[in-house]
Amino acid sequence: MLSQQLVNGVLLGAVYALFALxxxxxFGVLKVINLTYGFYFTAGAYIALALADYGLWLALxxxxxxxxxxxxxxxxxxxxxxxxxxxxELASLMVTLGAVxxxxxxxxxxxxxxxxxxxxxxxxxxxxxxxxTRVTAAQILIFxxxxxxxxxxxxxxxxxxxxxxIRALASRPDAAGLMxxxxxxxxxxxxxxSGGLAGAGGVLIALSSNAIQPYMGxxxxxxxxVVIIVGGLxxxxxxxxxxxxxxxxxxxxxxxxxxxxxxxxxxxxLVLVLWTRPLGLFGRAIIRRA
Amino acid sequence: MKPxxxxxxxxxxxxxxxxxxxxxxxxxxxxxxxxxxxxxxAIRQGFELALDDVNKxxxxxxxxxxxxxxDSAGNKDQAINAARLLxxxxxxxxLLGPTLSTEIFAVGPVVNARHIPEIGTxxxxxxVTDIGPYIFSTALREADVIPVAIAAAAARGAxxxxxxxxxxxxxxxxxxxxxxxAAEQHGMKVLATEGxxxxxxDFAAQLTKIKALKPDAxxxxxxxxxxxxxxxxxxxxxxGPETIFIGGNGSNSPKLGExxxxxxxxxxxxxxxxxxxxxxxxxxxxxxxxxxxxxxxxQFAAQAYETMFLLAQxxxxxxxxxxxxxxxxxxxxxxxxxxxPFTFNAxxxxxxxxxxxxxxxxGGKFTVQ
Numbered sequence: 007m008l009s010q011q012l013v014n015g016v017l018l019g020a021v022y023a024l025f026a027l028x029x030x031x032x033f034g035v036l037k038v039i040n041l042t043y044g045f046y047f048t049a050g051a052y053i054a055l056a057l058a059d060y061g062l063w064l065a066l067x068x069x070x071x072x073x074x075x076x077x078x079x080x081x082x083x084x085x086x087x088x089x090x091x092x093x094x095e096l097a098s099l100m101v102t103l104g105a106v107x108x109x110x111x112x113x114x115x116x117x118x119x120x121x122x123x124x125x126x127x128x129x130x131x132x133x134x135x136x137x138x139t140r141v142t143a144a145q146i147l148i149f150x151x152x153x154x155x156x157x158x159x160x161x162x163x164x165x166x167x168x169x170x171x172i173r174a175l176a177s178r179p180d181a182a183g184l185m186x187x188x189x190x191x192x193x194x195x196x197x198x199x200s201g202g203l204a205g206a207g208g209v210l211i212a213l214s215s216n217a218i219q220p221y222m223g224x225x226x227x228x229x230x231x232v233v234i235i236v237g238g239l240x241x242x243x244x245x246x247x248x249x250x251x252x253x254x255x256x257x258x259x260x261x262x263x264x265x266x267x268x269x270x271x272x273x274x275x276l277v278l279v280l281w282t283r284p285l286g287l288f289g290r291a292i293i294r295r296a
Numbered sequence: 297m298k299p300x301x302x303x304x305x306x307x308x309x310x311x312x313x314x315x316x317x318x319x320x321x322x323x324x325x326x327x328x329x330x331x332x333x334x335x336x337x338a339i340r341q342g343f344e345l346a347l348d349d350v351n352k353x354x355x356x357x358x359x360x361x362x363x364x365x366x367d368s369a370g371n372k373d374q375a376i377n378a379a380r381l382l383x384x385x386x387x388x389x390x391l392l393g394p395t396l397s398t399e400i401f402a403v404g405p406v407v408n409a410r411h412i413p414e415i416g417t418x419x420x421x422x423x424v425t426d427i428g429p430y431i432f433s434t435a436l437r438e439a440d441v442i443p444v445a446i447a448a449a450a451a452r453g454a455x456x457x458x459x460x461x462x463x464x465x466x467x468x469x470x471x472x473x474x475x476x477x478a479a480e481q482h483g484m485k486v487l488a489t490e491g492x493x494x495x496x497x498d499f500a501a502q503l504t505k506i507k508a509l510k511p512d513a514x515x516x517x518x519x520x521x522x523x524x525x526x527x528x529x530x531x532x533x534x535x536g537p538e539t540i541f542i543g544g545n546g547s548n549s550p551k552l553g554e555x556x557x558x559x560x561x562x563x564x565x566x567x568x569x570x571x572x573x574x575x576x577x578x579x580x581x582x583x584x585x586x587x588x589x590x591x592x593x594x595q596f597a598a599q600a601y602e603t604m605f606l607l608a609q610x611x612x613x614x615x616x617x618x619x620x621x622x623x624x625x626x627x628x629x630x631x632x633x634x635x636x637p638f639t640f641n642a643x644x645x646x647x648x649x650x651x652x653x654x655x656x657x658x659g660g661k662f663t664v665q
Contacts, residue, residue, distance in 0.1 A: 007508040010533070014500035021498070121521045123555050133532045142532050215497035216528055216555060217521060225495045260501035265490040266463060268501070 009139045011261040012254075017145045019253025020152045021211050025226045026233035026245040027155055028203030034240015035176040035196045037095065041102040042080050043204055043230070044223025045109045046073040050205025051212040051222065052117065055124060062128050062213075070206040077201020078194050080105065086190070106224075113220040123216040144214035151210055155203065156246045163242070172196060176240060232276045238286025248287065251275070319362040320355065320617050322607065323382030324392040325375050325403065328367035335596050336395045339417060340365055341589050342600030343392065345581075348588075350604060355612040368394050372402035379403045383410055389619050390414070390607055392600070397421035404431045413610075413623040417603045418596050420545075425644040430623055432644040434603045434635075436568040436652065438471050438545050443478035444652040445566035446515070448665060449540045454513035456485040457542075458506040460499070460526060462518040463491035471517035471544035479515065487511050494519060499526050503533050517544040524555035531559040540564065548595075553660035560657040564665070569598040569635055570653045572664045578634045602635045 029043050050073040057065040084101050129147070133140040163169035174182035175192045183189050204223075211226075212218045233252055237244030252272050260268040279287060324343060327336030343363055351360045364386045366378035375394045382388045391414040394403055400419045407414045408428030415432040416424055424433050449457075457479045461472035472489070479486055487509045490502040503526070506514060514530070516523050523543055530541070543552075543565040552560050571582050571592055581601060585593040593601075607622075610629045614621035630639045636651025655662040 007504060010504045010507075011501060014504055018498050018500065121524075121551070121555060126557060131532070133534065135534070138534075140532060140534050211497075215525065217497045217525060219521075221495075257501040260490075261505050265492060265502050265505075269493060 007138075007261075009137070011257055013139055013141060014261070015254035015257035016250060017141070017149060017253070018257055019250035020145075020149045021214070021249075022229055022233050022252050023246045023249025024148060024152045024155070024207045024210065025204075026230045026237070026249055027152075027159065027242060028200030028207070029230045030234040030237065030240055030242060030245045031159070031196060031203070032200040033234055035172055036081075036085075036193055037176075038085060039095065039099045039102070040081070040085075041099070041106045041227070042077075042084075042109065043200070044227040045080075045106055045113075046077050046201040046204035047208040047211075047223035047226060048110075048113065048218075048220060049073045049076055050208035051218045052113070053205065054209040054212075055122060055218055058125050058128055062209075065128075066206060066209050069209045070202040073205025073208070074198040074202030077197045077204070080109075081197040082194065089193075110220055110224065117220060119220060121217050121219045123218060124213055129213050142214065144210070148210045148214055151206070152246065152249075155206075156242060159199075159203075159242050168192075168195065229272060232272050235276060236279045236287055238288050241286060241288055244286055244288045316360065318359045320359055320611060321362050321364060321386050321388045322390045322392065322611075323364045323366065323379070323386060323388035325366050325368050325378040325382070325394040325399070326392075327370045327395040328365070330369045332370045332395065335418060336367070336393075338594050338597040339393070339395060339600040341585070342417075342593070342597035342602075343604050345585055345588055345597075346601045346604030346608075350608040355608055356615075356617060359617075361608060361611070364388060368399055370396060370399070372399055375399040375403045376406055379407055383407070383412055388412065389617055390611070390622050392417060392603065392607070394419075397424060400424055400431070401427065404428065407431070411623075412619045413626055415603055415607060415626070417599045429644075430619075432626055432640060434599055434606065434638070434646060436646055436649065438467075439474045440646065440649045441566040441568060441652055442471060442474045442517075442544055443481070443566075444649060445542050445564045445654050446475065446478040446482055446484075448564050448566075448654040449513045449542050450482040450484060452540055454484060454540050456487050456511050457513040457515055458488040458490070458509060458511040459486065459515040459517065460490045460492065460502060460506070461516070462494040462522055465494045465519065468494065468518045468544070468546065471546065472515075475515045475517055475542070475544065479513075484513070492518075492522065494522055496522060497525055499529050500533065503530050503535070507533055507535060511539065513540040513542055515542045515544075516547065519546040520549040520551045521555070523547040524552055524560070527552075527556045527559045527563065537562050548655070548662075550662075553657070553662075557660045560660060563657040565655045565657075565662070566652050567595060567655055568652060569595045570655055570662065570664055572655075572662070573634075573653055574664065575634075581634050598634055602631070602633045602638065605633055606631050606638065 032040050050069040053072040054065040054069040084105055085098055088098050130143050133142045171187045171192050174187055179189055233245055233248045237248030255271055256268050259271045326339050327333050354360050364382055368375035368378055391407055391412055394400055395418055397419045400416045404427035408430045413430050417434050419433055420435045420437045425431050459475055462468035492499055516526050541563045543563050548565045548567050606629050610622050610625035611617050613625040639647045641647040654665045656665045
């Protein structure tokens, strides 16, 4: 049982980390608590559902691109004006809160509140067993995708000129502008990347959970907050570690202490981290490091 | 505009002519608009289909029943106003509905104070008939239905059980309490009780723990979405057909097959009524409903259909169709219809659960056990 619970914990952690990757990028670079993030997650799953007939390997990238574009559009419509006038952070929080309520309600009205799932043919449902420990193909896919995406994002940010521009924007937006970086364009790229990550996460997580419904992103958002705050805002490696930590602690709590405490324990960690290490477990955000 | 007025007048005249002087007025308050209107509309259709039958012979030597239906839109205040309108304007001698338990708790006291008998057909909360001596209910409660499914599992040899439930939802929690009590009553050992949140999609930790205990049966009390998730994940974690899964009332939905598919196979669910119940009366009802409305009847239509026959019998036996005599006749009513033999007990609720059907999922579909 312990080995299965450890695997359960790693897989749940990978789900949390996958959800949080784009969220921490958006937060860390654009300095916006963008509550519409959950919408891109949901949108990705619905786009892939509409394209399910074409198979996973076409539906997944198209869903990522689609939700990335949605993120660019929503960001440009809602936040450009606030950025230009230098509005306080609270203003963007309220604007995105209003936007996500409207977007979710519109999606519910359009697609209905019913829970749906991808056709079973999209990914084999059979579990791989090693002794008593079992994993499904969808879960392996989530785990691999999380590791690959973390690696790709870190390389992008550390090794490329675009990454340098993103780090510059995160560190000093005005100075970045003076150095010849186009802040609006870089912000749009960051929006696209995080929206795309959200959409891809939505598809992969829905493949495993079999629960696609308009509020699926909202339900992940609270856990997403825990992960990005514990991991450090904008810290991609931190999001991975914090996600795995949260998944493991929740699973072991439910498995060995009491399932009723599963939800509480994540927020207990959040409070403890904020008390002792307010910048997250690893201190400064990696993106901001020059 | 003019054709509309003409139409309205014509309709009013038709209604006027359809109702003869000797007709007996009865009323129903149901949800006909809004998100929960599917329930209210099914209920009204059940009433109307039964009325077609009742009015062939009539009651009290050929008098017909005339049903007035008012919309509550699921709103307590609107439901009270609708009941007042039916009693005051239409002079109904008996009232059916409303659709929701929360509505009958608001409407019941008003109707009871006017000494009009009222029968809820879909109001499952405990305490509905405690509102007053004029309030009846034909809806079977979870506490009536779940134990029958547990008994079926016990009959299949289940000696112990683990129970999972959504601990953030009153309906799922009360179903869990019933499930646990019923299991203990049937001599099953409760090995574990595990909670989760209704919106959860990951149940792996709880299921892994339960699997290690090797229970004969696993009870799941939650709405259909999490029940589907639990079943899918249970199969992934290696629960085989040797484990008997038992669902509460929440899992009795076609959604279960859509989401969980064959992962739901073997799940036992109790229900007051099932379309697949083979007795000829029930099959005749299903065929008649399908022909009149072009769709399959659900449990709510069936309960409404049956209730109309009970009310018609009570009016017939009352001798004079006065509300007080109808109330007294209702307490003695006895009808063997599509819900099985039906009488009211001393607290004006269904006296027996012999009509409860245990369904088992096969190939992702509910079938009668």
